[in-house]
Amino acid sequence: MRSRYHYHTYGFDIASQIPLPELTQIPPCASPDIEIVAGEVKDVLEGSRAVNQWLQLGERQCQVWVDGIARYRIEEGRRIVVDRRVSGSGDEPAAPSDIRVYLLGTAFGVLAHQRGWLPLHVSAIKAPSGVWAFTGESGAGKSTLSAWLYHYHGCELVTDDVAVIKPADAEPLLYPGPRKVKLWKQTLAALQWDTQGAQRDLTRVDKFHLTLEGSQAPQPEPLRALVVLERGAEGEPAQLTEVQGPEALFLLLEALYRVELGRSYNPPEAMMRDCQALAERIRIYRYRRPWDLQEVSRSLEPLLHQMDLTIARDDL
Known part of the structure; x- marks a missing residue:
């Protein structure tokens, strides 16, 4: 069972398996708006179209691949899956701070659009x-x-x-x-x-x-x-x-x-x-x-x- 950290930003209450020191912590909430989990993000998002080499868009999901950093799957304006593997099996994992740059920027921007904000x-x-x-x-x-x-x-x-x-x-x-x-x-x-x-x-x-x-x-x-x-x-x-x-x-x-x-x-x-x-x-x-x-x-x-x-x- 992974630890869960609770934060608030962009009007979201967040429960995250990944520490996010740039955000302000809040008391644990039973029903967070957003859940961030560490998991597997496959190479291809099923039922999506590839916009370019780093972005795939589905009807209610989006997948972002930042080479050498991480893969992010943003789901229905409510969930982000972060895959911290990088492209080469022998590559060193990216720095947590680098992973958070795209999580707190691009991924959250997609979440807002998926919610109609x-x-x-x-x-x-x-x-x-x-x-x-x-x-x-x-x-x-x-x-x-x-x-x-x-x-x-x-x-x-x-x-x-x-x-x-x-x-x-x-x-x-x-x-x-x-x-x-x-x-x-x-x-x-x-x-x-x-x-x-x-x-x-x-x-x-x-x-x-x-x-x-x-x-x-x-x-x-x-x-x-x-x-x-x-x-x-x-x-x-x-x-x-x-x-x-x-x-x-x-x-x-x-x-x-x-x-x-x-x-x-x-x-x-x-x-x-x-x-x-x-x-x-x-x-x-x-x-x-x-x-x-x-x-x-x-x-x-x-x-x-x-x-x-x-x-x-x-x-x-």
Whole structure:
């Protein structure tokens, strides 16, 4: 009989046979939302179609194979089977921390889609005016901006990488993910953060995962705004522009985490309906500014104004 560990994240109560130190522990629950077990995941998922060499999709199941790390089978939005064997029989088992990266990211994103929820690829903070989430293409600076607002303006770091919206909620509550943040080496240096205990990113040698302090399970709070980060030309003044209507809906759809998986488990009209309803309940902005790390402080003024924040003395 394997030990069972109990956690809470993304709005799930979890019973897991695998320790997950990035998550906040909770008392044992008799009826968890999600069960994570260590077991066998076969090469081929029966009744599925192969999307590519690492992903197989079935009607109510999904199988993810990360070569050299683990195999994951996600079942009906309620169960994840983790097979920690790697491709070659003589290979060393992957580090537990590496296995958890894909479990807490991709696998949980699939779970949310299987439940008909909206997983958003965002980094979010809590300002005096409420919770603000930042999104954009890879490398747009989502985590950097959140960390900057936390360090210099006292904003609480809510979540980084993925968060969840449940369309059935009476208000647009944002359910945070694991208590960690991913930052580039140069950002850590600029913020003078110690990398001791940080985990190096599996695909980017100069990016690190840091676990945030906190013993309480993060609580969902209403999402006030979604900000899409865009690259501006060198020397171009920063601009924060609110968008509405079809453009706002398009930006929200672009912010969904692995939207191709969502289309596999939810009718397109349902996703459009849920995103349209969310777009009408929050404010959506384009934030265009230079991406140079040295320009972060000078480009913040329009954003700080909307967030009801003042420029910190140390941020000048």
